[in-house]
Amino acid sequence: MNLVFDIETTAYDFESLEESQQEFLLRYAEQEKDEILRAEKIEEAKRFLNLYPFTAKVIVIGMLNTESEHSLILFESEVNEEWRNEEGTINYKGMSEVEMLNTFWNYVNKVESVITFNGRAFDIPFLMLRSAKLGIKPSRNLIARRYDTNLHIDLLEQFTFYGLTKKFNLDFYCRSFGIESPKSEGITGMEVNQLYRAGRIKEIAVYCNRDVRATFELYKVWKKYLYDER
Numbered sequence: 001m002n003l004v005f006d007i008e009t010t011a012y013d014f015e016s017l018e019e020s021q022q023e024f025l026l027r028y029a030e031q032e033k034d035e036i037l038r039a040e041k042i043e044e045a046k047r048f049l050n051l052y053p054f055t056a057k058v059i060v061i062g063m064l065n066t067e068s069e070h071s072l073i074l075f076e077s078e079v080n081e082e083w084r085n086e087e088g089t090i091n092y093k094g095m096s097e098v099e100m101l102n103t104f105w106n107y108v109n110k111v112e113s114v115i116t117f118n119g120r121a122f123d124i125p126f127l128m129l130r131s132a133k134l135g136i137k138p139s140r141n142l143i144a145r146r147y148d149t150n151l152h153i154d155l156l157e158q159f160t161f162y163g164l165t166k167k168f169n170l171d172f173y174c175r176s177f178g179i180e181s182p183k184s185e186g187i188t189g190m191e192v193n194q195l196y197r198a199g200r201i202k203e204i205a206v207y208c209n210r211d212v213r214a215t216f217e218l219y220k221v222w223k224k225y226l227y228d229e230r
Helices: 019-025 037-048 097-108 121-131 155-160 169-176 189-197 201-223
Strands: 002-011 056-063 071-076 081-085 090-095 113-116 151-153
Touching: 002 097, 002 121, 002 201, 037 071, 037 151, 056 097, 071 097, 071 121, 071 201, 090 097, 090 189, 090 201, 097 121, 113 121, 113 201, 121 151, 121 155, 151 155, 155 201, 169 201
Parallel strands: 002 113, 071 090, 113 151
Antiparallel strands: 002 056, 056 071, 081 090
């Protein structure tokens, strides 16, 4: 069994960080002489805080079993709540971030390989460092061997032949191969912070599931036409 997964993160309030951390994050922006450009660079630095495991947290982890094609979507919640889609193929479960991470690593320990889109550069390092920060030991090192697809298949690396060709985002690849884009419902990753602040975590969970499904469909394209079994 293989596991397709994707995560959603959201940043802490900038003011909640230590003063020395704030200074480090804004060190280049503050060097800008032009006041307007400096303000823009400061805002940009704050906008990217959700990309770092020390300035952001995991709020959704979406996983899909490639054999059953059923999904489990874990989302941040103060209460343990759960619901399924009408077909019973998607299970949504609310829990704390620590519980999400422990559940994720338990699943990873049982599968042959994991499948991601840009997981080597973002999702996996984020999960590993975030887990360490919260006192959780990852069950497996999913980025130990870059060119070995037995344990981790990063589709962005596969479709760019490890950086030889131009990178596109998941939406671009989906539309190119006739796959329903996760952005077709009008939500993009850039809106996650705003949705989270508005208390719309369940919408983020549904969006993450669409990301996972699109990644799975792209995986099937790769396996059928580009995978070298030799």
